[in-house]
Structures are given as C-alpha cells and as structure tokens.
Amino acid sequence: VAMASGTALIYDEKMATHKLLWSDPICDIEVPERLSSSYEQLKSYHLVERCVPVPAREGSEEEILLVHSLEHLEVAKSTQTMNEEELKRVSENYDAFFFHPSTYHCARLAVGATLQLVDAVMSGEVRNGMALVRPPGHHSQRNAANGFCLFNNVAIAAEYAKLKYGLQRILIVDWDVHHGQGIQYIFEEDPSVLYFSWHRYEHQEFWPSLKESDYDAVGLGKGKGFNINLPWNKVGMGNSDYLAAFFHVLLPMAFEFDPELVIVSSGYDSGIGDPEGQMNATPEVFAHLTHFLMQLANGKLCVILEGGYHLKSLGESVCMTVKTLLGDPVPQITGEMAPCLSAVESIQNVRAAHKPYWKWLAYEDTSFLQNLSTKSHLLKKANSNTSTEHETKITNNNNTVKVERFLELHMKNILFPVPPIKTATIGSEGSEHFLSEHVQLVKEMDKTEIKSLVSGFYADLVEEDKILLSLGSMLAILDKILKKEVCNGIAASPTAALSAAVALRHSVRFGFQRVLCVFVGDMQITPNTEDGKMLIINICEKEQPGKTSCKHCISLNWKEDAEGNDFFSAVLGFILPVAYSYQPNLTVIAVGPNRSLGISGISLLVALLQGLAESRIVAVIEDTEISLLQSVAKALGGASTPPFGIYVPPTQEKVKKIKALRDQFQQEWKMLQCSVKDGI
Ligand SMILES: CC(O)(O)NCCCCN
Numbered sequence: 001v002a003m004a005s006g007t008a009l010i011y012d013e014k015m016a017t018h019k020l021l022w023s024d025p026i027c028d029i030e031v032p033e034r035l036s037s038s039y040e041q042l043k044s045y046h047l048v049e050r051c052v053p054v055p056a057r058e059g060s061e062e063e064i065l066l067v068h069s070l071e072h073l074e075v076a077k078s079t080q081t082m083n084e085e086e087l088k089r090v091s092e093n094y095d096a097f098f099f100h101p102s103t104y105h106c107a108r109l110a111v112g113a114t115l116q117l118v119d120a121v122m123s124g125e126v127r128n129g130m131a132l133v134r135p136p137g138h139h140s141q142r143n144a145a146n147g148f149c150l151f152n153n154v155a156i157a158a159e160y161a162k163l164k165y166g167l168q169r170i171l172i173v174d175w176d177v178h179h180g181q182g183i184q185y186i187f188e189e190d191p192s193v194l195y196f197s198w199h200r201y202e203h204q205e206f207w208p209s210l211k212e213s214d215y216d217a218v219g220l221g222k223g224k225g226f227n228i229n230l231p232w233n234k235v236g237m238g239n240s241d242y243l244a245a246f247f248h249v250l251l252p253m254a255f256e257f258d259p260e261l262v263i264v265s266s267g268y269d270s271g272i273g274d275p276e277g278q279m280n281a282t283p284e285v286f287a288h289l290t291h292f293l294m295q296l297a298n299g300k301l302c303v304i305l306e307g308g309y310h311l312k313s314l315g316e317s318v319c320m321t322v323k324t325l326l327g328d329p330v331p332q333i334t335g336e337m338a339p340c341l342s343a344v345e346s347i348q349n350v351r352a353a354h355k356p357y358w359k360w361l362a363y364e365d366t367s368f369l370q371n372l373s374t375k376s377h378l379l380k381k382a383n384s385n386t387s388t389e390h391e392t393k394i395t396n397n398n399n400t401v402k403v404e405r406f407l408e409l410h411m412k413n414i415l416f417p418v419p420p421i422k423t424a425t426i427g428s429e430g431s432e433h434f435l436s437e438h439v440q441l442v443k444e445m446d447k448t449e450i451k452s453l454v455s456g457f458y459a460d461l462v463e464e465d466k467i468l469l470s471l472g473s474m475l476a477i478l479d480k481i482l483k484k485e486v487c488n489g490i491a492a493s494p495t496a497a498l499s500a501a502v503a504l505r506h507s508v509r510f511g512f513q514r515v516l517c518v519f520v521g522d523m524q525i526t527p528n529t530e531d532g533k534m535l536i537i538n539i540c541e542k543e544q545p546g547k548t549s550c551k552h553c554i555s556l557n558w559k560e561d562a563e564g565n566d567f568f569s570a571v572l573g574f575i576l577p578v579a580y581s582y583q584p585n586l587t588v589i590a591v592g593p594n595r596s597l598g599i600s601g602i603s604l605l606v607a608l609l610q611g612l613a614e615s616r617i618v619a620v621i622e623d624t625e626i627s628l629l630q631s632v633a634k635a636l637g638g639a640s641t642p643p644f645g646i647y648v649p650p651t652q653e654k655v656k657k658i659k660a661l662r663d664q665f666q667q668e669w670k671m672l673q674c675s676v677k678d679g680i
C-alpha cells in the first residue's frame with residue numbers, strides 16, 4: 001500500500017498576539033517574532049508553497065480537559081478580561097509564565113493546531129507535518145502553567161490520538177533543550193506513551209533543576225521503562241553528541257517500541273546560539289534527527305514547535321526540519337564526529353538505567369556501575385570547574401550578531417539545489433517493475449566508452465558482452481549521481497561484486513574523496529582501501545579465511561534471524577556510527593550472491609544510510625533478486641517507508657559481536673563510543 005504523501009504546515013499569525021506586558025528577564029525571550037520570523041524564513045526558502053496548508057482551530061475545552069484540571073482551565077479562561085495588574089498577579093502564581101489578555105485564545109489555538117496536524121496525519125491526508133505554535137506546551141502540568149507553557153499541546157495530542165484513533169503506542173521525542181517535566185508527569189505511569197527527552201541539566205544546576213529529570217527517572221508502575229531522560233551535564237554539546245544519543249539510546253528503543261505515531265516536542269533552543277541552551281549543534285542536525293524519525297510509524301510524524309529563542313538559529317532549524325519532512329536530500333552534517341566524554345557518560349548511564357526494561361539492552365554490560373557509582377560522584381565534583389570538552393568558541397561570547405553572521409555563512413554551504421529527480425535506473429529489460437514517478441530512465445553508454453572506462457582495471461574480468469553492458473548501465477547511472485543530476489540510483493547486475501568494485505574506482509577517479517561501500521554477501525573482489533578513499537563494510541555470513549578487518553575494510557558476520565529482522569542493533573549500534581564518523585561523499589550499497597540478510601534488513605540499511613552524503617546512494621544488486629530490487633527502489637524513491645519486518649532483539653552472541661567490533665574500532669570511528677572506558 002503506497003503511503004500517504006505530502007507535508008502539512010500549520011501556522012496562524014493570531015498566535016503571535018500573546019506577549020509580555022511588563023519587564024521579566026526570565027520570560028522576555030518568548031517573543032511573538034519567534035513565530036513570524038520562522039514563517040518568513042520558510043517562505044524565503046520557498047518551503048511554504050511546497051507544503052499542504054492546514055488551518056489551525058481552537059482546541060475545545062473538552063480536549064484541554066483530556067490533560068488539565070477544570071480549575072486550571074477556569075483560571076486560564078478568567079484571564080481574558082483582566083487588566084495588566086491582575087494579569088501580573090495571576091502570572092506570579094507560576095514558575096516562568098506570563099499572561100496577556102489574548103494568551104488563553106492563543107493557547108487554545110496552539111492546542112487546536114496540534115490536533116489538526118494529528119488528524120491530517122492519521123487520516124492519511126498528509127504523510128507528516130509541522131505546527132508552528134505558541135505558547136509552547138511541554139512544561140505545563142495538569143494544574144499549572146510553567147516555563148512559558150499554558151496547555152500541554154503535545155500531551156493533549158497523545159491523549160487525543162489514543163482516544164480518537166485507538167492508538168496503543170505513541171512515541172514522543174522532546175529535543176527541546178529543557179526537560180518537558182509536564183509530559184513526564186502526565187505519562188510516567190502510562191506504557192502506551194514512550195517519552196524521550198534530552199535536556200541541559202548540569203547535575204541539577206539548570207532550570208527546572210529537578211531530581212526527576214535525571215537518567216534514573218525511568219517511569220513508574222506499569223510505565224517503568226517508558227520514560228527516558230538523557231541529561232546533558234555540560235553546555236556546548238554538538239552534532240556528534242546528538243547523533244550519538246540517537247544511535248545509542250533513542251533509536252534502538254524506538255524501533256523496539258515500534259510506535260504507531262511519532263510526535264516531536266520540537267524545541268530549537270538546543271541549537272547553536274540559543275541563550276537558554278548554550279549548545280553548539282548546527283541547524284542541519286535537525287534534518288538528520290527528523291530523517292531518522294521518519295523511518296518509524298510508517299512515516300506518520302507530527303512536529304510541534306516548543307522553544308527556540310535565537311531567531312536566526314530557530315528559523316534555519318525550522319527550515320531544515322520542514323525540508324526533510326518534504327523528502328529532500330539530507331544535508332551533510334558538519335563538525336568533528338566525536339561525542340564528548342560527558343555525553344558518553346550520560347549515554348552509558350541511561351542505557352544502564354533502562355537495562356531491566358528493554359530486550360535490546362538485555363546483555364548490556366553494566367559492571368561499571370559497581371565501581372563507578374562512587375567515582376561518578378567524584379567525577380561530578382572533579383569536572384564541575386573544567387570547561388566543556390567541546391570548543392564553545394561560538395556560544396561562550398554568545399553574541400547574537402556573531403551567531404547570525406556565522407549561520408549566514410554556514411547555511412550557504414548547507415542548502416543546495418534539490419536534484420530534480422530522486423532515482424535513476426536503466427530502462428533495460430526487467431526494470432519496469434520498479435519504475436515510479438521518481439524514477440528517470442538513463443540512456444545506456446556505448447561499448448567503446450565502457451571499454452575505455454573499464455580498461456584501466458578489471459578488464460580481464462570482463463569477458464562477456466552481457467557483463468560489459470551491465471557495467472555500462474551502472475556507470476551511466478553513477479555518472480548522473482556524481483554530477484548531482486539525480487539523488488540516487490539503482491542498477492541490476494549479473495556480477496554485483498564486479499560492478500561495485502568498478503563503481504568504487506570510478507567514483508574515486510571522478511574525484512570523490514571518501515566513498516562508503518556496504519557490501520552484503522560474498523564480496524569476491526576487495527579493492528585496495530589503503531588510501532582511505534574507500535571504506536568497506538562487508539556483511540557476510542561467516543569469517544572469510546585469512547581476511548582480518550582493518551580500519552577501512554571491516555567485515556561484520558551476520559546471519560539474519562529466521563523469525564524476523566534483528567539487524568536494527570547492527571545498523572544503529574555499528575554501521576551508522578562508523579558511516580557517520582567517516583562522513584562519505586557517496587554511498588555504494590551492493591548485494592552480491594549468498595546474502596545473509598533478508599529484504600527487510602537491507603531495506604532498513606538503505607533507508608537509514610540516506611542520511612549520509614547528501615543522500616547520494618548507488619545501489620548495485622544481483623539482477624536475479626527481483627523483489628529485493630523492488631523494495632530497494634521503493635526505499636530510494638521515498639514513495640513509502642519500506643517494511644522493516646518484525647522486530648527481533650539481538651541474541652547475546654550478536655550483542656557480543658557488535659561490542660567486540662566496537663571495542664576494536666571506537667578509537668578510529670569515535671561515533672561508536674557509548675560507554676566510558678573503565679578507569680576513565
Ligand atoms: C518551552 C521551553 O522549554 O523552551 N521553555 C523554557 C522555559 C525556561 C524558563 N527558565
């Protein structure tokens with residue numbers, strides 16, 4: 001069944017009316033321009049016109065009462081007719097909240113806009129979407145406003161979706177830099193809502209300074225294991241820390257949970273330049289985070305604005321999010337791909353805290369808890385005065401103009417013309433089965449041209465015309481990708497190993513400095529990877545005699561489980577971290593004979609590797625694998641999220657295998673790090 005398509009954008013300028021009427025240094029950053037400048041930025045990148053406009057509406061009192069008490073609703077309602085003096089007095093009852101005569105109306109619009117988005121996604125009118133709302137919601141609680149939030153938009157949306165659509169598994173991802181304690185309180189005993197939040201914490205120093213924001217708050221009663229807190233104990237966290245958190249904490253949980261709907265509490269105060277977050281992550285990281293979440297719940301993803309107080313940083317991050325929701329290629333991530341020690345320690349702690357509740361953590365090594373618990377306390381004292389591991393060159397002087405200029409330059413390299421065509425293939429025999437509207441036929445190369453291209457190498461292997469022609473087809477597709485005329489391509493080949501080797505050499509000769517090749521099955525030909533211009537990960541059933549893994553040529557022995565897809569742990573825990581550490585300019589995915597992975601495992605690989613190399617992938621697949629060709633073409637075309645099959649947790653043996661490979665390579669490929677070496 002083809003999935004819904006289209007991205008909804010919900011925006012109503014009336015939500016810009018709510019504003020602070022008196023002086024309050026805590027609240028004066030939550031300004032109306034947050035909404036209007038984000039919308040203007042979307043227009044400047046021509047993104048508004050590409051979205052499906054869905055109107056906001058007022059959330060009803062009944063919908064608000066799904067989460068809030070009648071008393072809270074009445075207090076909010078009563079403020080509409082208050083004068084400034086009365087508004088100020090009511091506001092002082094709460095921690096960091098201000099009322100304006102229009103606040104109640106705006107907050108009901110924020111709730112209604114959020115529910116409109118849930119309806120548009122759940123009805124299939126669109127695949128995903130974003131609601132630009134204020135006041136935000138994730139701090140507000142059953143009976144209290146808090147942290148600029150009056151009604152908990154995202155919590156109401158989750159309760160609404162359970163009630164109206166009978167959903168039993170909803171994932172809420174909160175990438176705002178503050179802990180959404182309101183959402184935690186509302187769902188902490190509810191196993192049908194998995195809540196993940198990372199947040200600036202600094203060992204409980206940072207607002208709201210709650211003990212229950214730490215990594216050991218895992219949920220209560222039946223909800224144990226369904227509340228995940230990842231505290232950042234230092235500022236200056238960057239792209240690599242955020243990606244490591246997804247690879248080693250959130251995504252394994254999310255795929256095991258297998259949500260029917262994903263809602264994002266999308267705060268951008270976790271981005272660079274924000275006065276609240278003091279973090280270093282750049283706007284393109286939100287494209288990657290969004291792209292990962294789009295692989296869940298058959299693409300049903302609702303992104304709801306929370307915080308974000310540096311207008312330029314906020315606007316660029318909103319645009320990166322919407323661009324990705326629209327299916328555009330994911331921009332290359334920038335910065336050193338190495339999480340800092342503090343981030344790795346938090347990741348290790350939250351994995352250990354959740355070990356009792358998750359199958360994928362059943363064999364997690366938590367021996368560090370015995371001897372480290374006292375030490376980590378010492379660690380807190382010892383490290384409290386050192387600066388962060390990361391360069392905080394931008395945020396420490398935190399000069400808004402300086403950040404604006406930085407982002408102007410930074411985003412110029414990031415935003416690139418979207419290739420007109422998503423996927424190229426050859427109109428040769430048997431290819432009609434995976435043509436779709438995204439696909440362009442590429443004319444074949446003539447033999448002499450092919451011979452000259454191939455003559456440099458492997459010429460001895462090319463004895464038959466059939467092989468020569470298939471190489472020509474693959475090279476014709478590859479050229480389109482190398483010239484950035486198409487985003488990705490798929491080529492059927494009688495000799496995938498040979499085609500992949502030729503593709504690698506041709507790409508390096510074309511000038512690509514780093515080409516990643518993920519080869520599934522018997523590789524037969526192993527190109528020379530000494531110069532680091534290629535990184536090969538060979539997934540094969542058993543150890544090849546006499547072949548040991550090295551930094552640029554890694555073999556991962558993996559035979560897919562008969563029951564279902566157990567490949568998630570290998571992709572999330574090993575392949576993606578290595579690939580993101582390498583930062584390729586092109587990805588070659590090849591499937592040769594004797595593949596030991598199922599179609600769903602390979603589809604998962606293709607879908608998630610699109611986050612690399614501006615989504616440039618060339619897939620080379622044995623021409624006998626008709627159904628594999630179809631599902632890989634679907635994954636590349638983006639028309640629908642490929643079926644990743646039934647989730648199966650990894651066996652102890654497989655967990656050990658990944659851990660051994662991680663220990664072997666985590667000094668080379670630092671994104672593999674998810675535990676602090678003993679003895680720190
Ligand atoms: C929505 C939000 O998480 O950005 N609110 C932050 C409130 C900070 C109060 N010191």
Ligand SMILES: [Zn+2]
Binds near residue numbers: 178276306308
């Ligand atoms: Zn925030």
